[in-house]
Amino acid sequence: MNFLTLLKLGWRNIWRSKLRSLVVIFSIIIGVWGGLLILGIMYGLNNQRMDIAINGYIGNVQIHNENFLDDYAIKHVINNIDKYENFLSKDSRVKAYSKRIVLSGMLSNSNGSSGIQVLGVNPSSEKNVTKIYSKLIEGEYFKSKKNNTILVGKKIADKLNLKLKSKVVVTFQDEKNNLVSLLFRVEGIFRSGNSMFDESNVYVKNQSIRDNLVNFIGFHEMPIVIYENIEDSSLDLTDALKKDLKKIDNTNIIQSWDDIAVELAYANRMISAFLYFFMLIVISGLSFGIINTMLMAVLERKRELGMLMCIGMTRLKIFLMISIETLFLALIALPFGLIFSYFMINYFSVNGIDLSIVAAGLENFGIGTMLYLKLPLNYYYEIGLMIIVITIISSVFPSIRALKINPIEASKNI
């Protein structure tokens, strides 16, 4: 008996009890579809959180003075910034970079005050590095010819009741530790998707700071972009760039986004393992259904299997026949489950799911109000493979049960 015959026999056997086989097939389809959909949601959430953080304000790599991270003082500017600029402008790995003045200060108006971080940026170069320009919900991105305009987050705008053109005062310490207060007018209100960021960061033109601090030279932060999409991120590329940048001046500190947003990096590292583990639980649950169905099928066909043993079918062939039947159930269901999931995830990756009803909660978590599902193709292959492997393992139990059938008892007589 060749393998093709076993396949033919297995195929016909699964359709003996159509209802029972279809129930198992549908349960696998729904299990795969549901499982992958949840994976798409979780991966999408993580992706969005990373995207908001990395493309929203961090960038891929940042340069700071080594003392700046311990003491956010205005004096801790990046040393030899020209050398960095010279290097970055020539390096083909670098897509864009920007320079920021970063000041810790206070934002106040007649309604109150709030501690903030002032990011002094060059509007045009900042646009290449972060997406804050696209996150404006009111106003415009530094279109005004005046220098004293400010972009504030939605959260702080609500807190201080700020509207477009509202006047605010930003207070910070200069190089000599004197308090400096500057008046700004709100030109835009952004909603980054991370409410903590929106509450504690404001953007101003760096020229507005320089106009008022004539002796201040330099920048505190250089965000660098080396890959446009977070899926393209490569640790090797990042590490290589970091290594090269470190050679320029060792009094500065070079950090990649995962050094800066440690909790985000940890979550990102864990997500893959978590997703596979989650799917393993779903598939393991399904495997019990498969085992149960196949055990029933074996017990129902005890007499027939006994007859096959009587007439000379070897144990290996009996084992293979039952295994093939089991595998067929999964192989029929798998493409449907994978295809449904693929189209659904793709649809929601473009159109998104509107979660504005729970916007506040999501923004606290660093995610926007629209949830875009996402799942790389390798997950489909790997989970498909995982299902096949678990089905093969599941097929062992009914196959062993079949081998335990005593041909004499099974066929009653002879």
Place this chain on the structure above:
Amino acid sequence: MIVTEKLSRIYKQGDFIIKAVDNISLKIQKAEFTAVVGPSGSGKTTLLNCIGGLDTPSLGKVIIDDENISNFKRDQIIKYRLNNIGFVFQSYNLIPVLSAKENVEMIMLLQGYNKKFRSERSEDLLNQVGLYEMKNRRPSQLSGGQQQRVAVARALASKPKFILADEPTANLDSISTNKLLDIMYKLNQDEKITFIFSTHDQRVIDRAKRVISLEDGKIFNDQKI
């Protein structure tokens, strides 16, 4: 030739020892048409199971054409059954998802014959049992008698040395029984195939050329007609 030498099959059931077959020695020549008869529990089925290599004797041996099959290992006896013994079961035991022809071909598939040979032989055998026209029907589309005739064709497919048939007519009406017996008798006469039946059916006993009567696991009468 089938020979049993002091064949015994003893079962333990709790504290009791049951001698299902007790010291049976017999010889069945090629082309015999033999019925093993006796009341329920007399050991007919156990004797046939031992002769068919499905059960291992507790004592004694079964020798088929000078080969002691009682000493065969599991894989060896499976192969032996496949190539040398045909089985006909009381409840037909055809594979429901296969057609009559495919059921007959099944055993030849296990033997590794090529497609052309299988197809020709299965059609020829179905023709012999009068079911050529129904070769593509599945068991559920055949009557009990027709299914049993397919089972006979299947048993013949492997070109066995002999056929063991356990109560082959138990589920059949008189017309089907007579038709089946006619076919088996013809095969016995024309092709010299050895048939050994276990049966209660007087119609089978009447057609048998030798009747071995068992009681309490022992032969109490062995009559050639």
